[in-house]
Amino acid sequence: MASGVVRAEAEAPTAPTAPPYLVIQQVAKSFGTFAALHRVSLTITQGEFVAFLGPSGCGKTTLLRAIAGLDPPTTGSITQGGRDITGLPPEMRDFGIVFQSYALFPNLSVAQNVGYGLRGGGWTRARVAERVAELLTTVGLPEQAQKYPAQLSGGQQQRVALARALANEPGLLLLDEPLSALDAIVRINLRQELRSLQRRLGVTTIMVTHDQEEAMSVSDRIVVMSQGRIEQVGTPEDIYRRPATPFVAGFVGRSAHFDAKIDTPANMLITPDGLRLEARGLAHLLYGARVEVFIRPEDVRIGPEALVMRHHQGVVTHVEFMGALSRVSVELGRLRLDADVPAGMVTALGAFVGSAIPVALPPEALMVFPTDV
Numbered sequence: 001m002a003s004g005v006v007r008a009e010a011e012a013p014t015a016p017t018a019p020p021y022l023v024i025q026q027v028a029k030s031f032g033t034f035a036a037l038h039r040v041s042l043t044i045t046q047g048e049f050v051a052f053l054g055p056s057g058c059g060k061t062t063l064l065r066a067i068a069g070l071d072p073p074t075t076g077s078i079t080q081g082g083r084d085i086t087g088l089p090p091e092m093r094d095f096g097i098v099f100q101s102y103a104l105f106p107n108l109s110v111a112q113n114v115g116y117g118l119r120g121g122g123w124t125r126a127r128v129a130e131r132v133a134e135l136l137t138t139v140g141l142p143e144q145a146q147k148y149p150a151q152l153s154g155g156q157q158q159r160v161a162l163a164r165a166l167a168n169e170p171g172l173l174l175l176d177e178p179l180s181a182l183d184a185i186v187r188i189n190l191r192q193e194l195r196s197l198q199r200r201l202g203v204t205t206i207m208v209t210h211d212q213e214e215a216m217s218v219s220d221r222i223v224v225m226s227q228g229r230i231e232q233v234g235t236p237e238d239i240y241r242r243p244a245t246p247f248v249a250g251f252v253g254r255s256a257h258f259d260a261k262i263d264t265p266a267n268m269l270i271t272p273d274g275l276r277l278e279a280r281g282l283a284h285l286l287y288g289a290r291v292e293v294f295i296r297p298e299d300v301r302i303g304p305e306a307l308v309m310r311h312h313q314g315v316v317t318h319v320e321f322m323g324a325l326s327r328v329s330v331e332l333g334r335l336r337l338d339a340d341v342p343a344g345m346v347t348a349l350g351a352f353v354g355s356a357i358p359v360a361l362p363p364e365a366l367m368v369f370p371t372d373v
């Protein structure tokens, strides 16, 4: 794992082969004196599945709404397929949208809901019926055309909403927390179906979510946002393994977090209570520079495996069974660390509450960020 000491540009390079499709440049949005978005720039390529991920209030929905024309940006520009759409009303744009709340017409049948956007488009009734049937088959609901929304489950209603959003073959599919209202199993199944459908259709897709597992499992790239800014854009693996900022390291996945200073030689860190740890990629930092350090539970080594590395003596404070893995909490001086180990290994590792145990923090697993820059 690379350390995170070099702060990446907010925008990751896009794949050279795919043409840019949606280009967001310096988009800012204020509500009165409150700045919900600060000059955000982002390029999304044709056919990509991108997730906007971040905590509540970070600006994900505001950015999505700016792309849809529902809430135009205060400044900045947005082009889609080479066309400047910044000032266009939603009805003149080329997108389909799905909201968390399904937003189906309760008094219209499934078929009428799906065909709603096709009315008046010069289509014959027969052609509309054919297209609706095709869309319902695409989303796995071929038998439900004559039902009404209230007769469907949440997952089925969301499939109808998806079919409706895709009816006009939009260039861009916008999904605003589309799975959040569904229960866990339906949610996991539907997100996989959504992903394979998106791949099949090749439609450029943006999904707003605050669920990082969801973002990781479906996206080509994830845009991590905080307080109206983009913190990092990258593949799921990039943002998990190579976080660009302390915010991303702390927000994505689990990690222990502590402060330290650069010691001598330059690849050594020292914690406030004198623990010396080896890290990577710190050569450019000066002796005494303060840093923030993150380490993930799957990277902390305990027991015999730690013995063959530079290790410290810790004390086991808690063992939590989590199914395939167990989470062993250890104290190392004032540091509180978690180590995820295969559940069957807990006894062999000697991880009993109250027992002393060797603990190692592999240098390449430490994600280190200078705090003084």
Ligand SMILES: Nc1ncnc2c1ncn2[C@@H]1O[C@H](COP(=O)(O)OP(=O)(O)OP(=O)(O)O)[C@@H](O)[C@H]1O
Binding pocket: 031, 034, 036, 054, 055, 056, 057, 058, 059, 060, 061, 062, 063, 210
């Ligand atoms: N119409 C509005 N008027 C005033 N403030 C707004 C308006 N819409 C959004 N905001 C504020 O802008 C900020 C960003 O809101 P936004 O809905 O984009 O967040 P979000 O990341 O989508 O959060 P959530 O996951 O909770 O939906 C929030 O502080 C919100 O209160």
